Amino acid sequence: MPGESAYTRANYGFEDIALKGTPVAACASCHGKDGGGGGVFPNLTLQDETYLRDTLYAFAAGTRRSAYMQIMASQLSPQQINALAKYYASQPRRRADANPPAPTALGEAVALRGESAKGIGACASCHGATARTGKAYPRLEGQSAWYIANQMRLFAGDGRGSTARGDNPMTAIARGLTPAQIDAVAAWYAAQPPVPVQARPAVQVRQAAR
Incomplete structure (x- = not known):
């Protein structure tokens, strides 16, 4: 019909x-x-x-x-x-945005050190810029800044859902970050050069205080 x-x-x-x-x-x-x-x-x-x-x-x-x-x-x-x-x-990796926003110290801090006052760990411990990133988590280096920030806001509003099985920690993480922190970490990741999965650079990531 x-x-x-x-x-x-x-x-x-x-x-x-x-x-x-x-x-x-x-x-x-x-x-x-x-x-x-x-x-x-x-x-x-x-x-x-x-x-x-x-x-x-x-x-x-x-x-x-x-x-x-x-x-x-x-x-x-x-x-x-x-x-x-x-x-x-199998496609060549490249940045989504030809001219991404300029990265800031705030974005780098959230990405590589997290927000210790709120018990939020480094984004990089799951999402790239570290060899420990697993297949359950998306890579963010070179992703669109707008897209990353929008996904974070969807998580905060419990409107995104999840690909991974089990509980998704991103809802609590997104709600724990300020709008300025979300925008800053999105811009920082958008500015990073994508790297092949087989050649992820190891960087020092300081975990949030417990």
Whole structure:
């Protein structure tokens, strides 16, 4: 029935593209052909294959919340999801923003040392700039500043959902940071050069006091 199409088909004919096996063409309308994104759209080239795959499955299941992405991801087959994750993880890494905001001392402090007064650890202990970053967490070096800050605000408002299994600590972390700290750490990460997953530089990260 015509009235049902709004609930089963995404805008721009994505369903047809997905069924034909070429969903990259639809993804490119927001993320760019190479997945570099920018502005409101995340840079997909920064993440490894596992994270990208798990994120698409989370969108499809609704545990990672986005009305648009849920429609998109839920129309993909497991084979298409796996192929997309492999494709974007294989693309050359670059900054999402050609001219990112200038990094500040405040942003560096939050990223590398956290907020000890509130028991918040260094962002880098999970999200890059350290060899300890795991596949469960997204890499942030070179991501769009606007995108990072917006995701933090979604976490603070409990409106983002999660890709990882189990409890997500980001809600409490985002609520513990001031708007100025969120903007500063987003700008700091946006200005960092992306590095290959296999060559993450080790930096000294001071954990927050307990």
